[in-house]
Amino acid sequence: MPAVSGALTDVISQQDKNEVEQRVFALFSLAEAHFKAPLRRPAVSWRKSGKNAGTANLTINKINFNPVLFTHNRQAYFDEVIPHEVSHLITFQVYGRVSPHGKHWQWVMHNLFDAPARTTHSFDLTPLGLKEYIYRCQCGDVNLSVRRHNKVMRQRQQYLCRRCNSVLAYTGQQR
Numbered sequence: 635m636p637a638v639s640g641a642l643t644d645v646i647s648q649q650d651k652n653e654v655e656q657r658v659f660a661l662f663s664l665a666e667a668h669f670k671a672p673l674r675r676p677a678v679s680w681r682k683s684g685k686n687a688g689t690a691n692l693t694i695n696k697i698n699f700n701p702v703l704f705t706h707n708r709q710a711y712f713d714e715v716i717p718h719e720v721s722h723l724i725t726f727q728v729y730g731r732v733s734p735h736g737k738h739w740q741w742v743m744h745n746l747f748d749a750p751a752r753t754t755h756s757f758d759l760t761p762l763g764l765k766e767y768i769y770r771c772q773c774g775d776v777n778l779s780v781r782r783h784n785k786v787m788r789q790r791q792q793y794l795c796r797r798c799n800s801v802l803a804y805t806g807q808q809r
Contacts, residue, residue, distance in 0.1 A: 646680055646703040650708075654678065656714055658697065661720040661747060665728075668746055673727050676720075680704075684779070687755045690722035692731075697723065700762075707757050717749040717767065743794045766809045769802035771795035776802055777809065 635741060655678050666673050677696045680684040683689060687707070688699045697719045704711050722734065729738045735753045743751040767783040769776045778786070785791035786804060793802045 647706055650704070651678075651680070654699065654704075654711070654716065657716050658720055661717060662724070665720075665724045665742070665746060669728055671728070673724060676723055682695065682762070684781075685759055685764070687711070687757060688719040690719040692723065692726040695723060702761050703755075703757050703759075706761050707755075710757070711754070714749055714752065716741060717747040718752075721747065768805045768807040768809065769793070770805050771798055771802050773798040774799045775805070778802070 658678060659675060662673050662675055673736075674695050676690075677694075679696060679698045680701045681698055682700055682702055686698075686700060687703050688711075690697050697789060699711070699715070699719075707715075712758060718727060721739050724742055724746075725732060725739045732738050735751070740751040743749050765780050766777040767780070769778050769786075771794075776793075778793065782791070782793060783804070786793065786802075794800065795802060
């Protein structure tokens with residue numbers, strides 16, 4: 635069994651790490667029974683990675699979970715986030731490189747894991763303490779992440795408001 639590793643693991647108890655790994659491996663067992671084929675179990679790591687609840691690295695067969703979001707959304711992790719990331723790895727192992735949230739991934743989520751095939755989470759991000767930069771458009775204020783703000787400052791990117799389609803302008807303020 636791959637070991638659970640990563641930075642910021644002190645936020646997660648060893649029991650929680652074990653339960654998450656058990657859930658990952660139980661989902662893999664379910665997929666193996668359905669597809670009648672052995673699948674490679676992934677390594678599981680814990681590190682804060684922006685706003686992501688989890689990420690799946692297909693080429694190295696590894697799942698990373700955000701420990702801060704896990705501690706604030708434990709049940710949602712077991713119900714949705716873990717199946718979401720496991721579905722990426724299983725879809726890749728069974729079907730190869732296909733659309734990340736396409737019909738194969740959706741089928742695994744819905745039919746095999748009986749989980750909603752949502753592509754994003756709606757967790758409260760306040761516990762992450764991320765900086766946001768305030769931009770303005772014709773219809774109001776819009777918050778941009780540090781990464782997007784830096785692209786604007788380096789004149790590598792311009793962003794448009796999704797509602798009014800006007801260019802976002804930095805107000806000089808941050809949250």
